[in-house]
Amino acid sequence: xxxxxxxxxxxxxxxxxxxxxxxGFRLERIAVELNGEIVPKAAYADTFISxxxxxxVVSFVxxx
Amino acid sequence: METMQxxxxxxxxYMEGMEQIDSDILDKVISARNAYQTYAYTPQDVKxxxxxxxxxxxxxxxxxxxxxxxxxxxxxxxxxxxxxKHFGNSVYMFTPIYISNYCENYCVYCGFNCHNRIHRMKLxxxxxxxxxxxxxxxxxxxxxxLTGESRAQSDVGYIGEACKIARKYFRMVGLEVYPMNSDEYxxxxxxxxxxxxxxxxxxxxxxxxxxxxxxxxxxxxxxFHAQERALKxxxxxxxxAALLGLSDFRKDAFATGLHAYYIQRKYPYAxxxxxCPRLRPITTLTSEGEEEVVSVEGEGVSERQLLQIMCAYRxxxxxxxxxxxTRERAEFRDHVVGMAxxxxxxxxxxxxxxxxxxxxxxxxxxxxxxxxxDVAEVFAALKExxxxxxxxxxxxx
Amino acid sequence: MGEDKFILGGKEFxxxxxxxxxxxxxxxxKAAVENAGAEIIxxxxxxxxxxxxxxxxxxxxxxxxxLPNTSGARNAEEAVRIARLSRELGCGNFxxxxxxxxxxxxxxxxxxxxxxxxxxxxxxxxxxxxxxxxLNVARDLADAGAAAVMPLAAPIGSNKGLATxxxxxxxxxxxxxxxxxxAGIGRxxxxxxxxxxGAAAVMANTAIATAGxxxxxxxxxxxAIEAGREAYLAGLGRVRESGGEASSPVTGFLRD
Numbered sequence: 013x014x015x016x017x018x019x020x021x022x023x024x025x026x027x028x029x030x031x032x033x034x035x036g037f038r039l040e041r042i043a044v045e046l047n048g049e050i051v052p053k054a055a056y057a058d059t060f061i062s063x064x065x066x067x068x069v070v071s072f073v074x075x076x
Numbered sequence: 077m078e079t080m081q082x083x084x085x086x087x088x089x090y091m092e093g094m095e096q097i098d099s100d101i102l103d104k105v106i107s108a109r110n111a112y113q114t115y116a117y118t119p120q121d122v123k124x125x126x127x128x129x130x131x132x133x134x135x136x137x138x139x140x141x142x143x144x145x146x147x148x149x150x151x152x153x154x155x156x157x158x159x160x161k162h163f164g165n166s167v168y169m170f171t172p173i174y175i176s177n178y179c180e181n182y183c184v185y186c187g188f189n190c191h192n193r194i195h196r197m198k199l200x201x202x203x204x205x206x207x208x209x210x211x212x213x214x215x216x217x218x219x220x221x222l223t224g225e226s227r228a229q230s231d232v233g234y235i236g237e238a239c240k241i242a243r244k245y246f247r248m249v250g251l252e253v254y255p256m257n258s259d260e261y262x263x264x265x266x267x268x269x270x271x272x273x274x275x276x277x278x279x280x281x282x283x284x285x286x287x288x289x290x291x292x293x294x295x296x297x298x299x300f301h302a303q304e305r306a307l308k309x310x311x312x313x314x315x316x317a318a319l320l321g322l323s324d325f326r327k328d329a330f331a332t333g334l335h336a337y338y339i340q341r342k343y344p345y346a347x348x349x350x351x352c353p354r355l356r357p358i359t360t361l362t363s364e365g366e367e368e369v370v371s372v373e374g375e376g377v378s379e380r381q382l383l384q385i386m387c388a389y390r391x392x393x394x395x396x397x398x399x400x401x402t403r404e405r406a407e408f409r410d411h412v413v414g415m416a417x418x419x420x421x422x423x424x425x426x427x428x429x430x431x432x433x434x435x436x437x438x439x440x441x442x443x444x445x446x447x448x449x450d451v452a453e454v455f456a457a458l459k460e461x462x463x464x465x466x467x468x469x470x471x472x473x
Numbered sequence: 474m475g476e477d478k479f480i481l482g483g484k485e486f487x488x489x490x491x492x493x494x495x496x497x498x499x500x501x502x503k504a505a506v507e508n509a510g511a512e513i514i515x516x517x518x519x520x521x522x523x524x525x526x527x528x529x530x531x532x533x534x535x536x537x538x539x540l541p542n543t544s545g546a547r548n549a550e551e552a553v554r555i556a557r558l559s560r561e562l563g564c565g566n567f568x569x570x571x572x573x574x575x576x577x578x579x580x581x582x583x584x585x586x587x588x589x590x591x592x593x594x595x596x597x598x599x600x601x602x603x604x605x606x607x608l609n610v611a612r613d614l615a616d617a618g619a620a621a622v623m624p625l626a627a628p629i630g631s632n633k634g635l636a637t638x639x640x641x642x643x644x645x646x647x648x649x650x651x652x653x654x655x656a657g658i659g660r661x662x663x664x665x666x667x668x669x670x671g672a673a674a675v676m677a678n679t680a681i682a683t684a685g686x687x688x689x690x691x692x693x694x695x696x697a698i699e700a701g702r703e704a705y706l707a708g709l710g711r712v713r714e715s716g717g718e719a720s721s722p723v724t725g726f727l728r729d
Contacts, residue, residue, distance in 0.1 A: 016520045036523040041530060043518075043561035045554075050561050068520065070558050072530050074502075075517025075542055076493030076629070076656075076678030124708055130646050152723045341647065344612065378729040411726045 013065045022063060029056035032069070041071050087285045087294045094298045095257040095305060101338045102300050108133070109279050109331040114324070117141035126150055131392050136333055139388040140326045148384055155387040155416045158394040165464040168397075168419040169454065170218035170250070171211055174428050175199045175238055177440065179224030181291030183277070185322065185355060187442045188224040190291065194440035197428050198229055204238050208245045210432035214423055214451040217468035218248035220273070224442075225254035225293055232260045236267040243268030247468040250315075254292060255302035261309025271313035272306040273351065274299065279331030280323035287322060303339055313347030314339065315399070320377045320385065321355035329385040333392050340393070349397030349419070350389050354382055356403045356443045379408055386416035402426075402445040406457070409447055414463050422454035477706060479674060481513075481651060482567060482599030482620045484538065488512045489668070490698045491540065491653065492691070493678020494529060501687050502532040509691035515540045515569060515676065518559050530564070540601065542569040549588035556593050568593060569623065570602040579629040583610040587617055594618030603655055606640035611648050621650050623676065626667065627657025630679045634663040638670075645671040661690075661697030668701025669709065 013020055015035065028051060032039060044051045045068040051059055061067070090096060117138045125135035126147065138144060139151060176198035179188040187194065199207065211219060221238050223230040235253055242249045251264060252273040261272065278284050281296055288294045303314035316336045318328035336348050354377050377385075382404075389398060400409045400417035402424040413420050425431065426442040449457070458465045479486040492511035494502060506514060514537050516529060533539070541559035546552035549572065556568040570593065572585045586602045587610060593600045599620045604610055606624035614622055624641050627633035635641070636657060645652045651673030658664050664675045675698050684690030 037521060038528065040563070041528045042521050043558045043563075045558060048554075050557055052561070053563075068558075070518050070562070071521035071528060072516040072539070072541065072559075072562060072564075073519045074494040074496065074499065074529055075544055076495040076515055076676075130642070148727075149722055149724050156723065341649075344608075344647075379727045380724075380729060383724065383727060405728075407726055408728070411723075415723065 013061055013063055013067065015067045016069055022061060026061055027057055028059040028061060028067075031061055031067075032056065035069075037069055042069050043071070044069055084285075084289065085294065087288065087296045088281070089295065090298055091292060091295055093257075094292075094295065095259075097258070097301055097304060097308065099301060099304055099342075101304065101335065101342070102297055104338055105279065105300075105331050105334045106281065108334050109327050112137055112327050112330050114141050114326045115143075117143040119143055119146070122147050125391070126154060133334065133337070136388060136392040137330055139391060140330050140333075140385065142326075144384060144388070145380065148380055148387070151384065151387040151391070152415055155390040156414065158390055159414060159416060159418065162395050163414075163418050165414065165462065166418070166466045166469070167413045167458050167463045168218065168466050168468075169216060169422055169451065169458075170220055170248070170419065171214075171216055171421050171423050171431075171451070172220040172222050172252070172426070173204075173207055173211065173431065174222045174426060174442070175204055175207075176223040176226070176230040176234075177428050177442065178226040178229035179291075180226045180228065181293040182289040183293060184287050184289065185319070187440065196440075198223075198234075199429055201237050201241065203429060203432075205241050206432045207429065208241055211423070212245040215455075215467060216423075216451060217246055218250070219246045220250040220252055220421075221269075222252045223254070225291065227254065227292070232256060232263060236264055239264055239267035239269045255299050256305070258305040258309040261306045261311055263309075265310045265312075269311065271315065271347065271349075272303065272311050273315035273317070273349075274302040274306075275317040275319055275351065275353065276300060276332070276335070277319045278322040279318060279328050279335070283323040300335075303335075304342075307339070307343045307346050313349060313397075315349040315351055315397075317351035317353055319353050319355055320382065325377050325381065325385070329388065333389055336393060336396065347397065348393060348395075349399065350386075350393075351399045351401065352382060352386050352389070352417075353401045353403055379404075383412065383416070386412060390416040402447045403443065404446055406447045406449060410457050410461060413458065414461070420454060420458070422449060422451040424448070477702070479651070481601075486512045486538075488695075489674040489702055490664075490695055491515065491655075491674055491676035492681070493676060494533075495678050496682035497687060499527055499529050499532045502529065503534055504688040505681060505691045506534055506537060508688040508695065509681070510695045511537065511691075513538045513540050513567075515542055515678070516559075517542055517544045518555050518562070519545075538567060539564040540567045540569050542571045542603075543589070544571050544573075546570075546572045546589075547574050548572060548582070549585045549592065552585070552589040553592050553596075556589075556598060557596070560598070566597060567599045567601065570600055581605055581625070583607055586610075587613045590614050590619050591617035601653065606637045606644055608640075608643055608647060611644050615648055615650055619650060621653050621673065622648055623653045623655040625656035626654050626663070627659075629656045631657050632659025632680055632683070633657050634659050635667060641667065641672070642670055661693045664694055665697040665701035665704075668698050669704045671705055674698075 121138040122144045125138045250271045251269045318332045398417045399419040455465045488510045491513045492509045493515045543552040543555040572582045590602045601621045603623045627636040653674040654667045654672045655676040681690045
């Protein structure tokens with residue numbers, strides 16, 4: 013699967029919340045798009061990731 | 077008269093068949109008119125308005141206030157500069173043609189009102205054609221078609237026929253007829269009409285009620301929304317006016333300006349213009365059949381005050397057209413074109429069938445005019461003053 | 474002056490200075506915000522780095538309203554997507570729509586901006602569109618539901634000042650929404666001038682970010698914006714046009 017354009021190998025069946033924790037993201041500072049659809053924070057635990065998935069994880073940065 | 081009010085129909089309620097549109101402009105204009113304290117402005121407010129690059133509503137209010145009267149010279153000079161910026165030396169010429177003087181309204185100040193005993197007539201299409209041909213022969217290319225406000229005697233179809241004939245002889249056709257629904261304006265636009273003038277007469281609702289005792293015109297909001305319906309119907313331009321002197325003329329001029337201002341903001345493509353009529357005496361017939369000139373009770377507006385209003389309109393809306401009425405004397409008219417006004421009528425008669433020698437019967441006049449000069453005379457007077465008379469500058473595409 | 478509130482998207486603000494947070498170290502954000510007196514700060518949305526450390530939101534004082542922009546969007550669709558993600562980040566429903574198809578001058582695409590504004594308004598966002606000052610487009614944005622209009626003064630980051638002065642004045646005069654002048658303001662004096670003209674607020678970023686002393690420049694802008702606002706409210710004094718006034722009267726024809 014792909015996170016922010018980088019390929020990752022999945023270690024078995026993994027939920028979105030597990031995957032984000034493994035990758036070290038701070039959940040309160042991010043938003044997630046799975047295959048182009050926003051996943052609400054409340055749905056992270058019940059969303060499971062498969063090999064073909066594309067994940068975008070975004071946060072705020074400085075900007076004008 | 078006030079005591080009778082309860083026996084008359086409410087002037088705020090629509091009659092059957094009158095289109096209602098969704099608009100907040102009436103509320104905005106009337107509440108601003110009610111809040112306008114004409115004596116609350118100081119000379120400093122007037123000076124600030126005169127030095128502003130873009131006038132706001134409060135600046136406009138200051139220029140219409142009594143505090144601005146001593147500044148008439150400065151207002152006129154600034155207005156002259158603004159008029160030149162937007163119109164150069166051009167002055168547009170036109171003439172009105174009255175095709176019918178039947179009227180269903182009872183407006184106590186108007187010579188055409190339905191209780192006034194006058195000679196009534198309406199022109200048949202072939203007579204309209206003869207009249208228009210005679211007018212076109214004077215060189216004019218713009219005409220303003222007027223009727224008394226009678227749907228029965230001058231229905232939309234009749235006015236439409238007049239527009240079609242006018243389109244053959246003129247390049248610009250204005251209408252000053254009773255307010256109608258947007259689809260009817262749409263029809264008349266297709267028949268050849270370009271713009272619609274509706275005088276609100278007064279924006280003072282209570283006073284309006286006592287002056288318009290019967291007929292469709294009694295319905296204040298329907299008349300108020302006429303310009304908006306005309307634009308929805310596809311008209312290119314709309315004109316606004318209060319008949320100055322019917323109520324507090326400063327407040328009425330303020331409301332007239334705001335009415336135009338809000339329409340312009342909502343319909344930015346609309347061509348906006350003002351007329352600036354002062355109340356004039358009317359002719360009526362006595363019970364013995366003698367002609368008699370009657371003045372309607374109202375607040376007198378001096379020439380100086382009229383010019384103040386015209387300059388305030390000009391400075392508030394520098395791009396708007398402005399017509400100077402034949403109610404005013406020739407010298408006044410000649411001076412205010414190019415200063416504030418941009419359009420002048422010539423060869424005017426407010427009676428019916430008076431342009432062509434071939435149309436014999438003549439209906440009586442709506443009001444007395446003060447400038448009886450014909451087209452050639454007005455043309456020469458404008459040239460004399462260094463202005464450029466323009467018959468029309470609109471090209472149909 | 475206590476009565477002069479700036480209302481945007483139903484929220485009341487005292488400050489009329491919107492601070493951009495780009496192009497400087499996050500550790501200076503707090504001092505910049507405090508010296509600017511800013512109550513609104515803009516942010517961008519980008520791919521997160523996995524460490525999550527040094528996230529800009531951690532450095533923004535409590536109570537400041539975040540105004541995410543859609544920078545990076547090249548069309549309405551991308552702007553809508555970024556806006557939705559920004560709302561998901563959980564900092565309110567304000568969004569500054571910013572759409573550019575031109576990477577040289579970074580000029581906004583007005584047509585796409587109108588489209589995105591309409592869509593995001595429908596989705597409940599408080600939309601502040603960044604635009605090139607065109608009256609017709611500003612009217613379309615107002616019709617599309619924008620909460621304010623943000624015309625540019627000069628190209629982003631150029632610090633060139635009020636290159637579009639006449640056109641911004643037209644928007645201020647004609648549009649019934651707050652006009653927030655954004656982009657190109659390089660000096661406090663320019664911010665002051667645009668407030669004197671009647672702008673509702675000023676947004677600045679590069680001018681502060683590239684100053685020798687960021688907190689001091691933030692403070693200079695705050696005071697300039699306040700001064701301009703006060704001058705606008707006071708009504709500018711009368712300036713006699715050069716050359717004096719013509720002497721011959723033009724109203725001698727009046728009879729009464």
